[in-house]
Amino acid sequence: MQMFPLEARQAIVRRKGKVLAGPIDLTLQGQGVTIVIGPNGAGKTSLLKMLHGIARLHSGSLEWACPTVEARKRQSFVFQRPVMMRRSVVENIAYPLRLIGVAKAEARQRAQEWAVQVGLGHALKQQATLLSGGEQQKLALARALIRDPAVLFLDEPCASLDGRATREIEEILIRAAANGTRLIMSTHNMGQAQRLADEVIFVLHGKIQEFAPADQFFTGPETKQGRAFLRGDIVE
Amino acid sequence: MSDLWGGLTQAIWLLVTLDADLVEISLRSLQVTLTALLIASAFALPFAAFLVVRRFRMRRMTIAVLNALMGLPPVVVGLVVYVFLSRSGPFGVFGLLFTPSAMIIAQVIIIVPLIASIAHQSLRELWGDYHDLLISMNTTQFQRIQALLWDGRRALLTAALAGFGRAIGEVGAIMIVGGNIDHATRVLTTAIALETGKGDFALALALGFVLIALAVTVNLLIHRLSHTESEGRW
Ligand SMILES: Nc1ncnc2c1ncn2[C@@H]1O[C@H](COP(=O)(O)OP(=O)(O)OP(=O)(O)O)[C@@H](O)[C@H]1O
Numbered sequence A: 001m002q003m004f005p006l007e008a009r010q011a012i013v014r015r016k017g018k019v020l021a022g023p024i025d026l027t028l029q030g031q032g033v034t035i036v037i038g039p040n041g042a043g044k045t046s047l048l049k050m051l052h053g054i055a056r057l058h059s060g061s062l063e064w065a066c067p068t069v070e071a072r073k074r075q076s077f078v079f080q081r082p083v084m085m086r087r088s089v090v091e092n093i094a095y096p097l098r099l100i101g102v103a104k105a106e107a108r109q110r111a112q113e114w115a116v117q118v119g120l121g122h123a124l125k126q127q128a129t130l131l132s133g134g135e136q137q138k139l140a141l142a143r144a145l146i147r148d149p150a151v152l153f154l155d156e157p158c159a160s161l162d163g164r165a166t167r168e169i170e171e172i173l174i175r176a177a178a179n180g181t182r183l184i185m186s187t188h189n190m191g192q193a194q195r196l197a198d199e200v201i202f203v204l205h206g207k208i209q210e211f212a213p214a215d216q217f218f219t220g221p222e223t224k225q226g227r228a229f230l231r232g233d234i235v236e
Numbered sequence B: 001m002s003d004l005w006g007g008l009t010q011a012i013w014l015l016v017t018l019d020a021d022l023v024e025i026s027l028r029s030l031q032v033t034l035t036a037l038l039i040a041s042a043f044a045l046p047f048a049a050f051l052v053v054r055r056f057r058m059r060r061m062t063i064a065v066l067n068a069l070m071g072l073p074p075v076v077v078g079l080v081v082y083v084f085l086s087r088s089g090p091f092g093v094f095g096l097l098f099t100p101s102a103m104i105i106a107q108v109i110i111i112v113p114l115i116a117s118i119a120h121q122s123l124r125e126l127w128g129d130y131h132d133l134l135i136s137m138n139t140t141q142f143q144r145i146q147a148l149l150w151d152g153r154r155a156l157l158t159a160a161l162a163g164f165g166r167a168i169g170e171v172g173a174i175m176i177v178g179g180n181i182d183h184a185t186r187v188l189t190t191a192i193a194l195e196t197g198k199g200d201f202a203l204a205l206a207l208g209f210v211l212i213a214l215a216v217t218v219n220l221l222i223h224r225l226s227h228t229e230s231e232g233r234w
């Protein structure tokens, strides 16, 4: 089924009278890796949640090429603060499969394979709430990928990973992208942004300042805020 | 004073020899309260989870009413149940008045609000954690309730135990609807009330010990459950 393009028109997410993101006008095509960057509090998380459809729109619209119900079934989201269900590692990873009716034994089997892939093979039976921050991020990634989503949102998925784990996760992401999973991901790691991005969304004050192909953005941002951000200067 | 000492030694004797009356009354108490607890939990726990995941217009109101019902005087509950079950009442034809079933009904009514309210508190916290994830995973309302009930089971057990503690120690309502009939509806609390009234401290004290032991056990369990929970051991 054709999901893309995804079109946002004047979409706004508000909380308690404050605009967290928007108005957003954006058209995303079906290929590649989109990296969302911007300073703390810029609205990256809010934008990702908006696109994923879990932040209610205050106004404007968000439309997939297919019915929204169908689109929602084929997306996953890796949260900035990983949510650990109070269950074992395997049960956490297997949970999305159980939700769509996969038999318990098979779900566990596939969950174990994913746990090994993300480097949690040693902790299958452990309570997920007791994992370290980095391990929790790995779990969240495995849990998001296990349904083989068409679109995967990742909100700083490598924020508390060491260099090696970051590279391993990136490899998993590159493999997923090569298999046709559409990645939309925020990061503060500019090296990672450059390694993964096909296109870049630069967010500031809840609005999209720049949306450009990666090489174009990294060689010469159009806005002066974009240039300042890349230099590591204070952005206003 | 010597009355009391005599009663005390006799009470211990009754306990040690597993006196037939004592055992019968204790078992009936347990049977009535555990049945009431099962029925009440089957209503209250899913209802608490439903209140947490479902946003509807009267939600706040419902929660407020629930909390208010927690303070319902058991005697009044007993009175109302009595009126409904009495021969001329709407459910009189079933002949339930002065049977263990009547006591179970009264206890269920007394502890459902308590269990639901405590369960609601802890499930709301859990839902705060899970909200984004479960919404993102496109779960149905039913799946959300399932996840909360399963992953919150320790906290729910605590809520149920609190209900048990309230029900087993309750006397006003079951006295009214049960009638404290020997070998039929006499339970720990009603028997204590009766025996004390008669001045027979031996049986009253022995029954009291059983009741205290039950209450202490339940509270120790609650303590342990909430303790292990806060340590993150599941
Ligand atoms: N639920 C909320 N209620 C009120 N304000 C919020 C809420 N969520 C986020 N905000 C505010 O909205 C702004 C954007 O937040 P957001 O989390 O999208 O930023 P971000 O770009 O992801 O930041 P970071 O890089 O720190 O993760 C922030 O100023 C934040 O304080």
Ligand SMILES: [Mg+2]
Residues within 6 Å of the ligand: A044, A045, A046, A080, A155
């Ligand atoms: Mg963020």
